[in-house]
Amino acid sequence: MSTPYLPPQKIIDQYAHVLVNFALNSGKGVASGEVVQCSVPDVAKPLAKALQNTLLRAGAHPIMRLLPTGFDKDFYNLASDEQLQFFPRKFLKARADLVDHQISIIADPDPLELSEIDPHKIMRARNSQKPYRDWVIDKENRGKFTWTAALWGVQAKADEVGLSLEAYWQQIIKACFLDEADPVAKWREVLATQEQVKKKLNDMRIEYVLVKGEDVDLKIKIGANRIWQGGSGRNIPSFEIFTSPDWREIDGWIKFNEPLYRYGNIIRDIYLRVERGIIVEAKAKQGDKFLQTMLKTKDANKFGEFSMTDKRMSRITHVMAETLFDENIGGRYGNSHLAIGMAYKDCYRGDPSKVTAKEWREMGFNDSAEHTDMMTTTDRNITAVLGDGLQVVIYADGQFVI
Numbered sequence: 001m002s003t004p005y006l007p008p009q010k011i012i013d014q015y016a017h018v019l020v021n022f023a024l025n026s027g028k029g030v031a032s033g034e035v036v037q038c039s040v041p042d043v044a045k046p047l048a049k050a051l052q053n054t055l056l057r058a059g060a061h062p063i064m065r066l067l068p069t070g071f072d073k074d075f076y077n078l079a080s081d082e083q084l085q086f087f088p089r090k091f092l093k094a095r096a097d098l099v100d101h102q103i104s105i106i107a108d109p110d111p112l113e114l115s116e117i118d119p120h121k122i123m124r125a126r127n128s129q130k131p132y133r134d135w136v137i138d139k140e141n142r143g144k145f146t147w148t149a150a151l152w153g154v155q156a157k158a159d160e161v162g163l164s165l166e167a168y169w170q171q172i173i174k175a176c177f178l179d180e181a182d183p184v185a186k187w188r189e190v191l192a193t194q195e196q197v198k199k200k201l202n203d204m205r206i207e208y209v210l211v212k213g214e215d216v217d218l219k220i221k222i223g224a225n226r227i228w229q230g231g232s233g234r235n236i237p238s239f240e241i242f243t244s245p246d247w248r249e250i251d252g253w254i255k256f257n258e259p260l261y262r263y264g265n266i267i268r269d270i271y272l273r274v275e276r277g278i279i280v281e282a283k284a285k286q287g288d289k290f291l292q293t294m295l296k297t298k299d300a301n302k303f304g305e306f307s308m309t310d311k312r313m314s315r316i317t318h319v320m321a322e323t324l325f326d327e328n329i330g331g332r333y334g335n336s337h338l339a340i341g342m343a344y345k346d347c348y349r350g351d352p353s354k355v356t357a358k359e360w361r362e363m364g365f366n367d368s369a370e371h372t373d374m375m376t377t378t379d380r381n382i383t384a385v386l387g388d389g390l391q392v393v394i395y396a397d398g399q400f401v402i
Contacts, residue, residue, distance in 0.1 A: 004155060005165040006046065007173065014178040015150065016050035020058060022184045023148035023233035024101045027191050032059030034100040039065045041107040044152035051103060063099065069109050072264065076117045076125075084121055085128040096135040100145060107152035111160060111321060114264025119293035122263045127297060130369040141345055141352040150176070150236045151324050160321040174315045175237040175325065190239070190313060194231030197241055197310070200402045201228040201394065206384040209306070209394070211336070213380030215257065218274070220306055221249030224387065225363055227349045239314045239328045240335070242307035244343035246364030248277040250303055254338065258375040261321050265290045270374055277302055279340070295340065300370035305339035308382065311398040323373050333379045334398030341370030
């Protein structure tokens with residue numbers, strides 16, 4: 001039996017270098033004395049070691065969590081409702097207080113591992129962890145925590161998209177600039193470009209965007225109290241520019257042509273129709289039962305994010321069966337996505353740490369245990385409607401035109 005492809009050690013070390021010395025601290029890299037938790041599936045052990053060593057060289061304190069793969073199916077088959085919803089509050093609160101940064105590696109040896117599990121079980125377990133997510137989001141909004149996520153190539157994902165494992169890894173390597181002599185310098189160039197685009201969008205004070213194409217007809221409220229974000233190091237790679245819209249004023253319909261891989265399931269050919277911010281019709285040709293269960297999670301039938309990816313920024317040329325990459329693919333018409341569920345509070349034009357829960361609701365920032373991105377790469381035009389009624393095309397032919 002041949003040995004599975006493994007990238008050269010130099011590439012793995014470059015990967016760790018980008019994640020530690022660029023992605024954390026919003027593009028500045030980790031600081032000496034900071035505590036960094038690394039959650040890495042066992043199949044990505046070579047990257048776990050590289051992360052540990054890179055963090056130690058930077059003077060940080062690594063907390064390594066090597067996650068066992070292949071356990072989840074047995075967990076969901078055997079766990080009672082009480083076990084599914086167990087929340088170790090004291091342990092997780094102490095962890096949230098201690099950790100300054102989080103690095104999460106995605107590596108799914110079996111991306112359809114949970115396809116036969118009752119989706120309600122998966123949702124119950126996921127929903128029970130919302131308090132922990134709220135703690136770290138609050139800490140992030142206070143400028144005390146950052147996170148990043150990255151992908152480790154596995155054979156099953158490569159098979160799913162019709163690539164060899166080596167070709168799959170080449171997509172990762174190119175997308176993350178790991179083939180460059182100084183990948184951090186390249187990421188800082190991308191960040192500078194993204195900052196220019198964000199400034200133009202934020203200076204426009206957009207009231208609405210109109211998204212039009214053969215597969216979409218949507219009106220999405222942005223509003224003067226929103227800003228556009230992107231390029232902060234959250235997610236490697238990330239070429240998207242996004243905001244969290246006012247969920248209450250979204251109307252229309254959209255089809256998503258890219259498959260969604262989520263919670264050990266696959267959902268294909270999603271269609272959503274929205275009235276006054278509520279998803280009133282949803283269907284999928286594959287995975288419809290799982291889609292319907294997700295949407296029944298509290299406030300998951302509302303949107304928390306709208307995003308655009310400029311094809312000129314992205315080096316991703318192939319679908320990867322992983323949202324982290326598929327929401328950033330370039331291609332002929334670029335990429336845009338909507339996320340159901342939780343909004344990003346750092347898209348508020350102000351200090352999010354000073355906003356009350358009531359004020360978030362009054363501004364139409366959605367709150368949910370769910371946050372799932374759904375992607376489209378078909379041709380679409382996006383027009384901004386400004387406060388004075390002026391309409392300006394901001395995205396066409398897969399790229400920003402501002």
